[in-house]
Amino acid sequence: MQTGLSLRIVKPQSFLTIEEYSYTMRKNTRETYGKQFEKFKEFCQVKGYSLENSEKTEEMRQLIEELLKAYINESAEIYSISTVRTRFYAIVKALNYMNILINISAFKELIKAKENKRAEENQTLKKKTPALTKDKIREHIHELKKNYRDIVWLLYYGAFRISELLSLTPEDIELNDKGYVISVKSAKNLKTGKEQFKFIPENSEAGSVLKERLSNTEVEETLFNQTRNVVSMTIARKWKGYTAHSLRAGFITDALNNGANIEQVCSQTGQTFATAQNYYRQIKADENNAVNFV
Numbered sequence: 001m002q003t004g005l006s007l008r009i010v011k012p013q014s015f016l017t018i019e020e021y022s023y024t025m026r027k028n029t030r031e032t033y034g035k036q037f038e039k040f041k042e043f044c045q046v047k048g049y050s051l052e053n054s055e056k057t058e059e060m061r062q063l064i065e066e067l068l069k070a071y072i073n074e075s076a077e078i079y080s081i082s083t084v085r086t087r088f089y090a091i092v093k094a095l096n097y098m099n100i101l102i103n104i105s106a107f108k109e110l111i112k113a114k115e116n117k118r119a120e121e122n123q124t125l126k127k128k129t130p131a132l133t134k135d136k137i138r139e140h141i142h143e144l145k146k147n148y149r150d151i152v153w154l155l156y157y158g159a160f161r162i163s164e165l166l167s168l169t170p171e172d173i174e175l176n177d178k179g180y181v182i183s184v185k186s187a188k189n190l191k192t193g194k195e196q197f198k199f200i201p202e203n204s205e206a207g208s209v210l211k212e213r214l215s216n217t218e219v220e221e222t223l224f225n226q227t228r229n230v231v232s233m234t235i236a237r238k239w240k241g242y243t244a245h246s247l248r249a250g251f252i253t254d255a256l257n258n259g260a261n262i263e264q265v266c267s268q269t270g271q272t273f274a275t276a277q278n279y280y281r282q283i284k285a286d287e288n289n290a291v292n293f294v
Helices: 027-046 058-076 083-099 104-127 132-144 146-158 160-166 204-215 228-236 245-257 262-268 271-281
Strands: 174-175 179-184 196-201
Touching: 027 058, 027 083, 058 083, 058 174, 083 104, 132 146, 132 196, 132 245, 146 160, 146 196, 146 204, 146 228, 146 245, 160 179, 179 204, 196 204, 262 271
Parallel strands: none
Antiparallel strands: 174 179, 179 196
């Protein structure tokens, strides 16, 4: 029975492009595998190894396994495990079409170990989100690239969830005589069709960020192009033991320690009183104790 597919058997003697060694995949699949394999080849080049025109020997296969292991380890520090797993299988498929077989079981175990480690870390942090206060932010924020410095300051001052911040466009922001009023339509704890409003003082670090971003962003574009996972991993790597959610906890802690009441805090965070209090860390017992009011 004719399938419409040309089953041409190709056994190249060197590493070329996916179009040159695969005629059995659909175009979209071939492009996906090819794109991921090209990224892996670029990674190998950075490490000092070129796969171009290399002979397919046992030594080269072992070298590829070592490089792929390093690629997975580094990717797992930046991307979600599901992304790492997808990249791995795409690379394996590409290698298979070149008749290069690797020990898939060993790599599955490696990725599973990374997944378990990530789950343990997330579970530990969920038990009690530590507060990333303004003082702690200033310890390392200068070490970040500008895009991520901007994101951190907005996450802190606006008490944003990452998804809320990354979905903002200039249309969601208005400037008044005191600062920026931001409409957050995607707030998780609000019903569809309603809005939550946040405020960013114009003279704050986050206010400076918005001023610059608004002048350089088209009306319908988002302020940032970064992904949620990369933002989360960047914060976790720079401030060990903290997460992006720690910036919300830090905002709540700083605000309450500096005299704000819980109602004012919840106006910015969009949380219930009970939820906001669960984020409250590093209480100044002498300044915020009820005994001072009797």
